[in-house]
Amino acid sequence: MATRLQIPPAGTRLLLTGNQACALAAATFGCNLGVGYPGTPSSEILDALVRIEGSHRTQWETNEKTAVEKAIGASMAGARVIATMKHVGVNVAADPLLSFASTFNGGLVVVVGDDPGAHSSQNEQDTRMFMGLFANLPIFAPADSQEVYDFLGEAFEVSQRFKTAAIVRMTTNVCHSETVVVTAEPMTHTPGGYANDFANNVVLPANFRKLRRRSLHERLPALRDYAETSPLTREEGGATPEFGIITEGVTYGHVKEITGDTIPILKLGIVFPLPLTRIADFVSHHPKTVVCEELEPYIELQARAEGIPLIGGKAFFSREGELSAGRVAEGLAAAGFPGVHPVASREPLAGVPRPPTLCPGCPHRATFYVLNRMKANVFGDIGCYTLGGLAPLSALHACICMGASIGMAAGVATVSTPENPVVAVIGDSTFLHSGITPLLGARWNGASITVIILDNGITAMTGGQPNPGVEGTLEGTATPKVDLEGLVRALGVEHVTVADAYDLAQIKEALTHAVEHPGVSVVISRRPCALMPTKRHYKVLRVDHAKCIGCHTCVRVGCPAISLAEETTDKGRHKSFIDPRVCIGCTVCQQVCPVGAIVDLEAPA
């Protein structure tokens, strides 16, 4: 393992992303364990934490639910623990979290990366609604890296003082933005140790009812009192006291860009419980107040339910996507705020569409090429391979959430008999995250489906994290990888084949037999990721223009290395060109070329 970074002394000035600040804060404020499952924009927190010197443990778990369950155990043993995940990961972890939320255990902070704008997600989801109003967990809402750092320390304190799990809710532009952090005095925390506590930790109905009562009537009011007076929420004055803005998180920065120091602002640091007395007081002094918040009308609804007379919220600031300084200016101008005008931009000039594509040499490409030719009905999953649905491969027809591919395929095959094969495709990490149980269910109940596990030996989409299908852990401990074939057979699947993901003929043969097999069959399409953990180089290829007939078959494998050359055939069709700087030599284009025009770069002309 490479040299680990020392925790810097108090007062050190650093430029950190929100994710790095979170990791450093965890190590600085005595975190004993960091667990999680990778998901943009939260993945880099544990990637950074494992590189910091200290006695803490850092572990990727198989999914967000198992991560939170491990964190709950650590909390019961008196540890300080963070569990990291993206917003949709909270859905996976919701079962343990919502029941644990009624118990009295501290030290557990769930760090969530929400993705307004769905830059790298299947949806937008507002964790404030889910973990605040629904789970009643205190939520900290940092606006930049310094606040991430400070608020995580405070979240540990609050979690232990009130014996509750706590949430630090970040968003993409907090997680991925680099801003300045000045460090605090490092501290350590020694876990108190585990002791049985039947009444608190066994949520049988009789225990639950008592815990629920205490949590609603003792802990929640105490948290509310805390939030009402916390210095994490602050008021800023302005020259026009008639107006006011209530805001939080990264949106605060956009508001300040537009209003400077002219409009009074109530900037919330804790968004659950909301300091409703403070909000009512602010609005009474600033009668024309709007709530400026991203995604759901979370603050607005609660303020209105309390009878606080706002002049608006979502009427001026959209529920959709990320806010920006420009969108904030538009909303404030529409609300009649003095001195605020919509910002002016130039006329947009046309750019070229640049949809994301599978990388050059991606081992998923050939499998999708075959699926396209088979006209299979393909149920997809979450990962790089979701891109197999885009042209020209166009071989993925449904994608909902992590692990859903197998269940969806089985559902279709249970109630209908499509003319073409029903196929689920799922990556190795996603299969281990939540694909095992639906495969077991499909095998048990019987369904005529073929499941393709795209095994590239890494969690690629989120930046190359290890998973149990890989030898070794995040900390570098040598542990054996899971045997996917053995695992699948143990679930009772009899038809299991493995194909080289670069070999079109092998994939085609494996799939042809698999789809003919009655019941559930599995094909493991295997090759390491072209980029991670290290970039792979095979023999780079070129197009022999003497042989190329301009049929563009190679173009239809959708490789970024392949484009059209200036040179044309007699019939005026452009020949193909392979960019030798981009090609890594996977040979898939070579295998589809009908005239053998794709040759080794070094082959004589």
Added chain:
Amino acid sequence: MTATTNIRLATVGGQGGILASSVIAQTAFDARFVVKKREVHGMSQRGGVVTSDVRFGATVHSPMVPEGAVDILLGFEQGEALRAVHDLKPEGIVIVNTQIIVPPIVATGKASYPENPLEALRRSVARVYALDALRLAEEAGSAKAVSTVMVGALSAFLDFPEDAWLTAIRSKVPPKTIAVNERAFAAGRAAMEPA
């Protein structure tokens, strides 16, 4: 000049835009400015668009450059410069790499690449500075040094001393590539010298 300097990098995944923005942010940070930098990557490392904002000054609120407030647009590719120009200030500067990266979607006939983006840029913006950063990077020793060539070009328009840039570059690039990157920086900077 406003209190905050706003730089936007419009790049294609794989061009090193994230390294470049990190060098720029580090240089401003070392000069004791308040610095905010943000990136939109997500799925974009798969050949999509990568946009970075670097902002520095006495105070910086949002990590995102507000609409229409870009002082300097660093276009790593002609078409990307064109796409990003709408947020440039009226008096803003465009530094553009003349490289063209045609996405696979064009080869499949589903989209077309804009005609002569550099000309379109020049019609729209008074101050456009073009350089062939790929050629300069290759001459410096590696096509991967495009991003450092672009940083070198940018450096000609900002007040930080040359040494400050080189210190930041050395702290960010792999040790084996320091010499190549130093040459790439110098080439980019020289390309912006008044002709």
